[in-house]
Amino acid sequence: MKAVSGTPQSPIAFLAVALAFAINMMGTTLPTAIYRYYQQQYGFTSTVITVIYASYALGVLGALLVFGNWSDQLGRRRMLMAGLCASAASSLTFLASDGLALLMLGRLLSGLSAGIFTGTATVAVIELAPPAWRGKAMLAATASNMLGLGCGPLLSGILVELFPWPTRLPYVVHLALVGIAALAVLSVPETAATPARVKLGIQRISLPVEVRRAFIPAALAGFAGFVVVGFFAAVAPQLISVVLGIHGGILTGSIVFLLFACSAVGQIVQTMIGARWRQAVGCIGLVVGLVCVGLCGPQQSLGALLLGTALAGIGQGISFRAGLGEIASVAPAHRRAEVTSSYFVVLYVAISLPVIGLGIAVQLAGIQHATLLFVGLTIVLVLIALLLLLRGQASPQPDAHAIDD
Template sequence: MTSPDSTTSAPISLARRFAPFYYASTSGLFLAASSAPTPLYRLYQQAFAFSPVLLTVIFAVYAFALLAALLIVGSISDHLGRRPVIFVSILLNMVAIALFLMAEGPDWLIAARIVQGLATGTAVSSIGAALVDLDPVKGSITNSLAPLAGMAIGALGTSLLVQFAPAPTILVYIVTLALLALQAMLLWVMPETTTRRTGLLASLKPEIAVPLQARRTLLALTPINVAVWALAGFYLSLVPSLVTATTGSTAPLVGGSVVAALTISGAAAVFLMRKRSAATIMWFGIPSMTLGILTVIAGMHAAEVSILALGTLIAGAGFGAAFLGTVRSIMPLAKPDERAGLLSAFYIQSYLAFSVPAILAGFLSKAFGFAEAADIYAAAILLLVGWGVVALRSNREKPLSIA
């Protein structure tokens, strides 16, 4: 997996040393761009007068488009090379940002999120592969940390711009466009990390298959995984509006900080527990997520942002640990030629849990209000966690992981 570039050795050496940082920052930028609209949803809702249901649909179409890109073109860079695919992804994301800038109604926002989902799904698979090409061990860790850090930066950065800078629905996108343009130019300085190979058309066919030896473990972990991604989807779609409705705080920075707290603590948990066994990680993640959700609900009913933020930090640590533990539990059970199919099944499960429950939460918010919707949603997540614990205990005669 060496570079096919024919440039001189000194520039290649310098570029290769810089490449991991470049690819990590580009991955983070894509996820920052994806979470940047989160603090703006309340402003869009006021400007365009749409319901919480439509708000969650705007959020969810991104996840559906991202999933489609992962399944259809997720391995396209293996055949065309990393850099051309990443470049097209950056251009697509710039189109999405332009649609946000020109938005005159919710239909524009839906179109922007679809294009953004396609761009991000194509990019993260190609960038992730490039990072692993450069260093399999460090690349895997970076692939877990960069997206979470990027989502935190996007939510927090947008909140800061909305609260302290002019033109809240314009400036953040101009900044993002400038950063994407810079990444597009720097990309061609980076070395190509793989060689092209045949089989492009065959790679476009999604491969979805759970190996027989992994089915029992994946089934036992499914309630936990659904709970993890349902929690993330709720935060990235409705939590800023929930914070305003239940605490009375209209400061964009407050809602954005609460969202960022989830992904920051999630990233910290992934980093700190990266060398632990899957079983240890899971049994830390499950109680942490449970305690965090209960604390969040308590803070919501007490109208205390500090308690809500504390609960988010605890729940975020559980979110990151449970995600890491799930991946580490199932992937060693697949043979090398079975991993793509297993990952596809895992992606489908995760992104459906990321998007569909959020839409249901939008219906609940419209019918009962944000606080009541949060109560119902939290109860459903806790029931899933409890179900998962029972399933894991019944599966205990098989090791949770060989990692």
């Protein structure tokens, strides 16, 4: 929906929503550097840790399906404030946690905040962009999202290493940041022309026949990329600690930050690649990065892990952004939101169920063997996506006008 007529589009409002976006997403990855303290405090297994992590995806999926189009009906600011309230409730739940149930609830609320915030904030950032910045508005929204996700583990890593109360202090700091984000959101004008009669409904999910050829390889590549994201957010800290013998929270948080930062870089770089080859290049980046991650254990090499993290992040960013663009370009205009929602459902399934399986593998076979298994299976998935992409490019393409119809 377009901005309300006469809505001032100032740099300050634009930056305020971008800041709130980053702060909200920061809370979703904040526990990454804290999981090892939960293991020590409660005696959790690797499987339990991954289940706690994966609870986040259920919240995201629920929010995407239920609240996906509510900001068009209720307004951007209301939904942004709802997302921030869910984020604050998540931090308060973590502060009060005394075991598995509240930790899972905290992650669920965190996912709810991300699901509410992601679509609404992306649209709000674009709508509030001054005319001179409009061409970079989508990049600003993407960067706010990815850098926020990356800053969560970095912030918690610094706090748990340098200060006391590792399972409490990061959430106190985040609550203060959420307060700043709320003030930022309240200071910006409303950009949505809300209807006189509100009609709230569940976001429809569907996949038209004409979209399937583009959707399947893009979804496979995106699935693999988000499995990598789940690995780094939930399991990589254990790999760094157990296999490489590095226990510092700052370094652990920095490595996870590197993945998200490189994903943002990949989303920028993909515009410099020919549209025909973007997804293929992203897949190749993922494969090479995963091979380096797999080698870091047997070689006891931090350098291999860093290189693999950077390459996998860039590959994930390229394949994600290119896949989303390809799907949107072939989807019928009146069903684009449904198709895009289907794509995101696939992605958020990728950061839940496979990661739980990985946690079970860690418990049964150890972190090093589980990592090699993860790398091998994910590479196979990416190669299947790459093969489908190449086959699709070699086949006659449907008439573009038929797709638009």
